[in-house]
Amino acid sequence: MIGIGGMGSATLWHLARRGQRVLGIDRFDLGHSMGSSHGLNRIIRLAYFEHPNYVPLLRRAYELWREAEQQTREQLLFITGGIDAGTQDSRIVQGALTACREHDLAHEVFTARETARRFPGYKLPDHYAVVFQPEAGFVASERAILAHASLAVSAGAELHGREKVVTIEPANGRVLIVTDQDRYEAGQVVVSAGGWISDLIPALRSTAVPERQVLGWFLPRKPEFFRPDVFPVSNIESEVGHFYQFPTWGIPGFKIGLYHHFHETGHADELSREPTPADEEALRKGIRHMFPDADGPTLRLATCLFTNTPDEHFVIDILPGAPEVVVASPCSGHGFKFASVIGEALADLATTGSSKLDLSLFAMKRFEGASEASLGAG
Structure with a gap:
């Protein structure tokens, strides 16, 4: 191996x-x-907008994560519910709905205002549609x-x-x-x-191209809005980028990433591992656009790698x-x-x-x- x-x-x-x-x-x-795989945790979700063929693999993945938990007596899988959001015709919303319908997944569809009432950490634009799937969460990676x-x-x-x-x-x-x-x-x-x-x-x-990513943890202005019991994990296709979010866990901060960040590619040994002020600002654009109550001091920035196929x-x-x-x-x-x-x-x-x-x-x-x-x- x-x-x-x-x-x-x-x-x-x-x-x-x-x-x-x-x-x-x-x-x-x-x-x-x-x-x-570092940075504490990674999202897990069943309403898989990328392709509905992933859903059977995910069902088995949940079973095996729970088996590993039983074997180690350590919690690895944390269920928070999950949000996929964007405009009604966005790839994320339509893909999540397709996966839910093809595989009979429990889900609800909310407006942005309904989402804010139920999960007050979310302040999405009024024209966004939201698909909520209750079995999503994160794995302690x-x-x-x-x-x-x-x-x-x-x-x-x-x-x-x-x-x-x-x-x-x-x-x-x-x-x-x-x-x-x-x-x-x-x-x-x-x-x-x-x-x-x-x-x-x-x-x-x-066809296997490394790409530099940056994750950020920010101290919320209203920490009570970003606890795991009131803040679902999410993927959101917005006007300022495709962002993914986590509740506070491990580090006392709201975690956010920008998918494809700055599109910086190269050999894995040559991509910079040091976060910059520009990296932080890119993440704050998403916070200010959709999570204003999380726009507090920076607690941590970390780089990681995607390795992308076409x-x-x-x-x-x-x-x-x-x-x-x-x-x-x-x-x-x-x-x-x-x-x-x-x-x-x-x-x-x-x-x-x-x-x-x-x-x-x-x-x-x-x-x-x-x-x-x-x-x-x-």
Whole structure:
């Protein structure tokens, strides 16, 4: 297993609990802040505006998050309800409604004023429509990685941090993994390297593009409006950008992010990890536009990475021409909520070559030129 982040840690657990001999390798520390899963938490939601085919995977993801909670005796999944909002004809509103109707999800549709009466932290423009789905919430992402990693170790997995994979060499049903410290031979390798995945899988070089993101936590002027029991998580397509929000949790501040932020792309090693005043101002535009009671002092800013495909759907597949290699991610900024179920799917692919879960949306063949297996240095 290359990469012990959200997807990698879950895959290690699923493989180890099946009795597989498994090794996980990460170039950074376990639970590091260089990738895509730090910053305390990530949204989970069933009313999936991106595509209704995600909903069955989400239902299984909820089951597996709760199973991990039972195994670790630690809460990882927090239910707050969730809002998808924008103009009536926006992609977010129409996509959420399509997912709810196709999969018979409980939901309500509110006006902006009805939303403000029920959830006073929200001050949306009057012309916005709001889809509320009560089962949404967030996953404690940093805790979840460590929980999956601990479960994997308890089931017999071996984990190595601070070890960089240099090459992957598949041949004749085996694969050689060369790192900066050692060489390992295995029957299968699962590559879930996030923003560095194209270093190891060059076939994804033009379709797995790292992008710099910034998250912010701000001290609300009215903290009582932003507690988890009165403030649902949300995705909002607004005139000033697509923003996503969380209630106060862990840090005593309202958390907000701007999807695609400044559209800054490049190699994962070269993107700046230092937040700037311009980053803060971009987030405050969303706060002032829709959450004025949260427009207090800055508590924390943090950068993370998206790794985007052109269609913003995942890559979950066996590498064409190299059946010894399973490829996982990039997840285009909306993948962590699926980590529990993608870990199960990757374990299926690595052990049997197929999965009972429908992964057709995530096949590599949808990208031109992906049919040729290509591996390289990283």
